[in-house]
Amino acid sequence: MSSLTNFLFQNTYIKDWFSGDITTTLIVPFLIITTVTWYFYLFFIKSKAQKLPPGPPGLPFFGNLLSLDPELHTYFASLAQAHGPIFKLRLGSKLGIVLTSPTTAREVLKDHDTVFANRDVPAAGRAATYGGTDIVWSPYGPEWRMLRKVCVLKMLSNTTLDSVYELRRGEVRKVVGSIYNRVGSTVNIGEEVFLTVLNVITTMMWGAAVEGEERVSIGVEFRETVAGIVHLLGKPNLSDFFPGLARFDLQGVVKEMNKLAPRFDRIFEKMIGERVKKEGEGKENESKDFLQFLLNLKDEGDSKTPFTSTHVKALLMDMVVGGSDTSSNTIEFALAEMMNNPEVMKKVQEELEAVVGQDNLVEESHIHKLPYLHAVMKETLRLHPALPLLVPHCPSETTNVGGYTIPKGSRVFVNVWAIHRDPSIWENPLEFDPTRFLDGKWDYSGNDFNYFPFGSGRRICAGIAMAERTVLYFIATLVHLFEWTIPQGEKLEVSEKFGIVLKKKTPLLAIPTPRLSNPELYK
Numbered sequence: 001m002s003s004l005t006n007f008l009f010q011n012t013y014i015k016d017w018f019s020g021d022i023t024t025t026l027i028v029p030f031l032i033i034t035t036v037t038w039y040f041y042l043f044f045i046k047s048k049a050q051k052l053p054p055g056p057p058g059l060p061f062f063g064n065l066l067s068l069d070p071e072l073h074t075y076f077a078s079l080a081q082a083h084g085p086i087f088k089l090r091l092g093s094k095l096g097i098v099l100t101s102p103t104t105a106r107e108v109l110k111d112h113d114t115v116f117a118n119r120d121v122p123a124a125g126r127a128a129t130y131g132g133t134d135i136v137w138s139p140y141g142p143e144w145r146m147l148r149k150v151c152v153l154k155m156l157s158n159t160t161l162d163s164v165y166e167l168r169r170g171e172v173r174k175v176v177g178s179i180y181n182r183v184g185s186t187v188n189i190g191e192e193v194f195l196t197v198l199n200v201i202t203t204m205m206w207g208a209a210v211e212g213e214e215r216v217s218i219g220v221e222f223r224e225t226v227a228g229i230v231h232l233l234g235k236p237n238l239s240d241f242f243p244g245l246a247r248f249d250l251q252g253v254v255k256e257m258n259k260l261a262p263r264f265d266r267i268f269e270k271m272i273g274e275r276v277k278k279e280g281e282g283k284e285n286e287s288k289d290f291l292q293f294l295l296n297l298k299d300e301g302d303s304k305t306p307f308t309s310t311h312v313k314a315l316l317m318d319m320v321v322g323g324s325d326t327s328s329n330t331i332e333f334a335l336a337e338m339m340n341n342p343e344v345m346k347k348v349q350e351e352l353e354a355v356v357g358q359d360n361l362v363e364e365s366h367i368h369k370l371p372y373l374h375a376v377m378k379e380t381l382r383l384h385p386a387l388p389l390l391v392p393h394c395p396s397e398t399t400n401v402g403g404y405t406i407p408k409g410s411r412v413f414v415n416v417w418a419i420h421r422d423p424s425i426w427e428n429p430l431e432f433d434p435t436r437f438l439d440g441k442w443d444y445s446g447n448d449f450n451y452f453p454f455g456s457g458r459r460i461c462a463g464i465a466m467a468e469r470t471v472l473y474f475i476a477t478l479v480h481l482f483e484w485t486i487p488q489g490e491k492l493e494v495s496e497k498f499g500i501v502l503k504k505k506t507p508l509l510a511i512p513t514p515r516l517s518n519p520e521l522y523k
């Protein structure tokens, strides 16, 4: 037993997960005994009756947990080479299923869409989103449908997004001014872009209600908090793999999340409180932001599936967490790829000059006339899909996929990252070549299982329209107005670091120089 304990804590990955209190060592023997029975049931009784997919051998009790590499997307891709397009991993008492081919992805996300439209909610996700009452983690059912409808058809519809364009435009103008003031010096692109995307999102959420220093401090607090939440969501957590032990929160993930999520809650409460107070004072409220829209919706009520204050806050949380890192990391990767491929950058700039002109700012109305820029975004999301394993799906009943049994309650990872780099689908898959998207063959609809960076089926991303506008408008503005170079001594690279949201391994640092001669455009 003690050698297993030693092994457990000598393992780098496990040690990394257990960044908290080492009193956990005391719990390990208990953990082993309680689960060993489950293991025997699972391995020797249940699996005999089912034809489970192949997979690497694992240890008793832990299964494959101890050999998980933190870079899950590349690790899963290498396992698929050995075990095929559908393989299993024992993650403690949970069964993980990894899909790495268009055919198996289609079976799960299209043919059995309803069954797989559920989530295996991680303890961290539950803690972050008011018990999982948001869109991302709600089970497939009337409440999820109601939230999704509010989000996709009303809040993030093209009509609503058009109506808040001025808010987005204002934020992008502000960052242009700020970059202009630092011409010739090094800019941390990710930091700059994240704060602007976040400002765009919060301005759309509650207008310009917050200004000046308070705005800056909220921005900084949000950045830290989003980074913390995303990190905890991607961190392997024993509570998820041994649900019977979840109440002990051995790694302290929930404890940490319970420190982070209330930071948002306090801000949400404050914004809602101020808005309600204003209404109570009889002040005409003409705000056209998401918050007003959600509060009106709450007041209108619906007896069947009521829309509560918690729903309002959970949706705001989805906007902030789901919309910020995904879009800003995509913009950072796109700029890095363009800088790495100067001929691509040149073509984007030529297209912008032809459509926007040398004496004009990019407007969102230009975007649909920029097919090459659009191809750059698609190619960026092919090589660096923001959610490389999507958000894991979970079947609500035992189902057959690719000739194998996928038991109810498994955690299903779709390795879209690996499919997007499959040499049997893509010519020179590792090359950044936007021209492969110029014939318009691939879009974001999730109908083609060779290319689906936003997922597919019922759980497809709820923010595609917004992501598209934000990413395209932002990249276009950055490269139309500025030339970007790498500071001396810095290396330009595009390698990735795994997380539930994929990010650049090293931040992109670049020096801006104005491209256009009219200084008024930068003010």
Ligand code: HEM
Pocket (backbone or CB within 6 Å): 135, 136, 137, 148, 318, 319, 320, 322, 323, 324, 326, 327, 330, 381, 385, 386, 387, 390, 391, 392, 453, 454, 455, 456, 458, 459, 460, 461, 462, 463, 464, 466, 467, 471
């Ligand atoms: C480049 C940007 C983005 C990418 C690549 C992206 C991608 C994805 C993916 C792959 C999923 C999971 C699909 C699945 O589980 O099968 C997802 C879910 C989701 N995304 Fe996005 N996303 C982006 C931006 C946004 C934005 C801007 C928002 C909102 C402001 C948003 C809101 C959501 C929500 C609410 C879900 C959960 C949908 C559900 O479970 O029903 N995303 N996204």
